[in-house]
Amino acid sequence: MSTTEAEADAATAASITIGKPVSDLRSLWLRPDTQSRIWSHFAEVTPSGDQTADWVAHGPAGGEYRWRTRVSESDTDGIRWTTEEGADVPNVGVLTFRPAPGDRGTELHLDVRFDPPGGAIGQAVAKLFHIAPREIVRTALYRFRALALTGEIPTTAPQPAARNGGVDR
Template structure:
């Protein structure tokens, strides 16, 4: 069961970011909805597990070792134009999001506008969650869009995980 849209007064934190990608909107729309895309592009922020074509389970690590979880559902999908989702009732952190796809100027591809809105729970816990989100605010959306752009344009998301730092290679050799 989808939860009610967030009331305007309850919108504690809204993140908006934009990016241009040199591909048609219909291709980007299909890629965003592919089952393995969200887990890959949001891995810096959350563990996302697709449940079916419209629902996903999200889990994030919050302050003080607390884990927060929710399920989200796509509530609007117009091919090549918009994808909107919202958390379902019972979410630890109620939220909603929207990805709007529009033609980029000069027929260069597609502009994507991502809006994420989170409503932290109330009380002391809410203040800690809000502080946690304030540490990352714009980065959540920016990193997700840049990772999506890399995936769309190259087929992969660059990472340095598991790679030694080249600038320390000499020091590592001397320590052996």
């Protein structure tokens, strides 16, 4: 597989429109607790300092993959982050803000690129990220939109009617 094919396999992008101004969305994205909330379907994210976060993703066969991200660039048009040295899963992300057509808020464009290591670890990580990488990113954006518009992220767990395997007593 060529480098270009590998890069294409490990990259994913998604977009969403949110009826809020850029300044509100940018500050919400950069709040320390936001990342742990919007990525919880994929990884445990723990803020670890100024503009840094520790990530733990659980993969196939009980594998655990860790990395630390740092916001490397932040301006009014976007936010960029990269992993620090020693990451199990090196990655880079870019969130770009653009005015939505018709004065309908802001378009968010999220592009995430993963660079899994080689060997057996790389194959396990590739399985983890290739389950549905676009869905991972899209879900994070949908969760962010819900948080921005309502202050919370809807969930179906726990549902009272689903207790004990769905049997009501």
